[in-house]
Amino acid sequence: METHEINKRFLDFFARHDHTRVPSASLLLDDPTLLFVNAGMVQFKPYFVGEVPAPYPRATSVQKCVRTGDIDEVGKTTRHNTFFQMAGNFSFGDYFKHGAIKQAWELLTTSQDDGGFGFDPSRLWATVYEHDAETAALWREIAGLPSDRIQYRDAEDNYWDMGVPGPCGPCSEIYYDRGPEYGREGGPAVDEDRYLEIWNLVFMQELRGELSPKKGHAPIGELPQKNIDTGMGIERVAYLLQGVENVYETDLVRPVINRAEEFSGRRYGADHTDDVRFRVIADHARSGVMLIADGVTPGNEARGYVLRRLLRRIVRSVRLLGVHEPVLPEFAAVVRDAMAPSYPEVARDFDRISDVMRLEEETFLATLTSGSRIFDLAASQTRDSGGTILAGDKAFQLHDTYGFPIDLTLEMAAEQGLAVDEDGFRTLMEQQRQRAKADAASRKTGRGDLSVYRNLLEDHGETQFLGYTDLQADARVL
Numbered sequence: 504m505e506t507h508e509i510n511k512r513f514l515d516f517f518a519r520h521d522h523t524r525v526p527s528a529s530l531l532l533d534d535p536t537l538l539f540v541n542a543g544m545v546q547f548k549p550y551f552v553g554e555v556p557a558p559y560p561r562a563t564s565v566q567k568c569v570r571t572g573d574i575d576e577v578g579k580t581t582r583h584n585t586f587f588q589m590a591g592n593f594s595f596g597d598y599f600k601h602g603a604i605k606q607a608w609e610l611l612t613t614s615q616d617d618g619g620f621g622f623d624p625s626r627l628w629a630t631v632y633e634h635d636a637e638t639a640a641l642w643r644e645i646a647g648l649p650s651d652r653i654q655y656r657d658a659e660d661n662y663w664d665m666g667v668p669g670p671c672g673p674c675s676e677i678y679y680d681r682g683p684e685y686g687r688e689g690g691p692a693v694d695e696d697r698y699l700e701i702w703n704l705v706f707m708q709e710l711r712g713e714l715s716p717k718k719g720h721a722p723i724g725e726l727p728q729k730n731i732d733t734g735m736g737i738e739r740v741a742y743l744l745q746g747v748e749n750v751y752e753t754d755l756v757r758p759v760i761n762r763a764e765e766f767s768g769r770r771y772g773a774d775h776t777d778d779v780r781f782r783v784i785a786d787h788a789r790s791g792v793m794l795i796a797d798g799v800t801p802g803n804e805a806r807g808y809v810l811r812r813l814l815r816r817i818v819r820s821v822r823l824l825g826v827h828e829p830v831l832p833e834f835a836a837v838v839r840d841a842m843a844p845s846y847p848e849v850a851r852d853f854d855r856i857s858d859v860m861r862l863e864e865e866t867f868l869a870t871l872t873s874g875s876r877i878f879d880l881a882a883s884q885t886r887d888s889g890g891t892i893l894a895g896d897k898a899f900q901l902h903d904t905y906g907f908p909i910d911l912t913l914e915m916a917a918e919q920g921l922a923v924d925e926d927g928f929r930t931l932m933e934q935q936r937q938r939a940k941a942d943a944a945s946r947k948t949g950r951g952d953l954s955v956y957r958n959l960l961e962d963h964g965e966t967q968f969l970g971y972t973d974l975q976a977d978a979r980v981l
């Protein structure tokens with residue numbers, strides 16, 4: 504079943520059950536607590552907390568989401584995209600647990616001929632919050648789930664919040680057993696690769712403050728009414744229904760892998776390390792296009808920096824596949840063709856999107872070219888002096904001045920039969936991080952002048968910015 508069809512079936516099903524269809528909000532919805540929209544409920548938050556009366560008792564949407572926290576998982580797990588589509592049904596003081604479970608079960612298990620997704624009920628599992636026997640009983644009653652396919656889990660897994668103050672509540676998740684060839688027996692509490700999480704039903708009934716109930720703190724209050732917020736991962740359902748191995752091989756993501764195969768002459772599926780690169784390229788190309796479509800441009804701060812990091816990770820991955828020509832506009836066109844049927848803005852605004860990508864790639868390639876000269880010099884000096892290890896300060900200089908990610912340096916060194924003093928590199932990175940922390944602290948206490956700092960940033964480019972984000976993480980991922 505194609506992704507667009509999954510998307511449509513979900514909305515049609517809930518529309519038939521009296522839900523108002525609500526379009527996806529922009530990824531940049533104005534919520535000061537979030538960099539990007541990361542769940543379907545974000546645009547409904549005022550209705551949950553009672554700030555604004557809900558204009559409808561029930562709603563359904565397929566929301567564009569970006570989760571930057573998942574960036575390190577991309578390509579390595581089977582299930583994490585940076586951009587993905589979260590399908591959801593919402594009740595604002597209308598139905599509660601019973602209705603949420605009944606409808607989710609019906610949509611998942613109704614045959615495809617009758618408008619459902621046709622999942623085999625004997626492969627589905629549910630998890631419930633450790634204090635929520637009521638929900639476990641509902642799963643037995645409504646779905647006929649046997650007790651040994653209902654698992655109790657603690658707040659870490661089954662209490663949902665936005666990661667920031669706001670509405671929250673216990674949740675119940677639905678998992679699909681991919682089968683013994685994918686891992687260990689024993690349900691999602693044992694193995695989350697074999698048992699794939701597809702849908703989270705959140706019983707949104709409480710309010711958290713600075714401290715999260717997840718960490719053992721009591722909620723600061725009850726919401727004015729009991730609500731339902733659910734999130735089903737469209738890409739995850741697609742990966743199961745399309746008989747492929749992961750979210751990157753689904754119909755809307757895979758075409759970029761195919762294009763990257765053509766560019767590189769390498770085959771997806773032939774080598775594990777290359778495969779991760781192919782998946783990163785396909786995932787990030789899509790996220791890049793969707794972010795630019797919603798108005799983000801590459802930069803050195805906040806949202807712009809996330810986009811820059813995604814785009815540069817593509818360029819770096821492509822290079823590690825042996826391709827040195829510009830590729831981003833080509834990938835953007837592939838993404839446009841896949842995504843435009845659901846997101847026409849991508850086609851409408853394509854020239855601009857493509858230009859932004861082209862420019863960012865040119866800038867980064869220029870950086871790579873000047874960095875490569877420095878690298879070659881350092882490599883020949885190392886060899887001339889009889890060494891086999893490139894000094895840590897050289898690797899640091901390449902990163903700091905030329906924006907060279909460490910794994911690129913490692914790869915280039917390996918090509919020349921050299922190792923790199925990674926410990927030395929990391930020590931210098933840590934020292935820089937400490938300096939930046941001190942700078943940031945002085946800015947916070949008002950001792951630093953922000954405008955001066957901004958000028959510095961502009962003069963020195965991203966290296967200054969990297970200083971006050973997580974250097975280690977950036978070194979790994981850029």
Ligand code: ATP
Pocket residue numbers: 570573582583584585586587589700701702703734735736737738739750
């Ligand atoms: P996981 O434990 O697999 O990281 P999660 O518990 O963080 O998922 P939720 O916050 O419960 O996910 O989000 C609701 C649903 O959205 C999930 O059940 C899943 O189907 C989907 N989803 C979450 N994160 C991603 C992602 N990075 N890529 C694709 N789909 C996702």
Ligand code: MG
Pocket residue numbers: none
């Ligand atoms: Mg997660």
Ligand code: MG
Pocket residue numbers: 700
């Ligand atoms: Mg989870």
Ligand code: MG
Pocket residue numbers: 676700703
């Ligand atoms: Mg979850």
